[in-house]
Amino acid sequence: MSATSAEHASEGIAVAAERRWAIIVVFIIGLLVLMMIVMALHWAAMPPSRVETVDVKTVHIKGEFVESNLGTVLEPDGKVTVRLIAQQYSFVPQCIVVPEGMPVTFRGTATDAIHGFVVGRTNANTMLVPGFVSTFTMTFPKAGEQLMPCHEYCGTGHEAMWAHVQVLPRDDFLAKARSGERMSCVPR
Numbered sequence: 280m281s282a283t284s285a286e287h288a289s290e291g292i293a294v295a296a297e298r299r300w301a302i303i304v305v306f307i308i309g310l311l312v313l314m315m316i317v318m319a320l321h322w323a324a325m326p327p328s329r330v331e332t333v334d335v336k337t338v339h340i341k342g343e344f345v346e347s348n349l350g351t352v353l354e355p356d357g358k359v360t361v362r363l364i365a366q367q368y369s370f371v372p373q374c375i376v377v378p379e380g381m382p383v384t385f386r387g388t389a390t391d392a393i394h395g396f397v398v399g400r401t402n403a404n405t406m407l408v409p410g411f412v413s414t415f416t417m418t419f420p421k422a423g424e425q426l427m428p429c430h431e432y433c434g435t436g437h438e439a440m441w442a443h444v445q446v447l448p449r450d451d452f453l454a455k456a457r458s459g460e461r462m463s464c465v466p467r
């Protein structure tokens with residue numbers, strides 16, 4: 280084989296390999312674009328679930344988020360609900376009582392800016408948005424005290440916005456809850 284025909288042959292191999300890669304890359308890009316289109320259409324077609332709204336202007340004076348209704352309650356059907364409000368720069372109540380090993384439903388909202396919280400290293404984590412009720416249910420596996428910082432930057436006092444969560448042993452909680460009152464661990 281002469282030098283020129285060897286060059287021709289290797290160029291042909293290189294061109295074929297490049298074309299092959301070009302086809303594969305175009306296919307991958309096409310697939311990604313198609314995935315984006317399908318996801319966008321799918322999300323747009325799904326109604327958002329559990330959107331609950333609340334009137335910010337009256338949240339303090341009427342409805343479930345009045346001050347006397349905030350805190351933890353053992354409902355007549357045995358479910359535990361925590362209601363809380365976030366505002367610049369505190370949570371109400373500042374200290375939340377929950378039982379160990381029982382599902383707890385949180386219901387919260389904000390009155391001024393977007394706030395949020397996370398409880399210690401647990402999965403309890405949500406945003407609190409004015410005008411909307413955030414809700415989730417979770418079980419705390421271990422008794423003890425947890426810190427609950429605001430994790431959405433909400434203004435100059437944001438870093439001082441903390442609450443505490445006291446996870447009580449189940450029996451202690453049930454004994455405390457028997458009165459049916461709204462509970463918290465805020466010292467009086």
Ligand SMILES: [Cu+2]
Pocket residue numbers: 365366367368393394395429430431432433437440
């Ligand atoms: Cu905040």
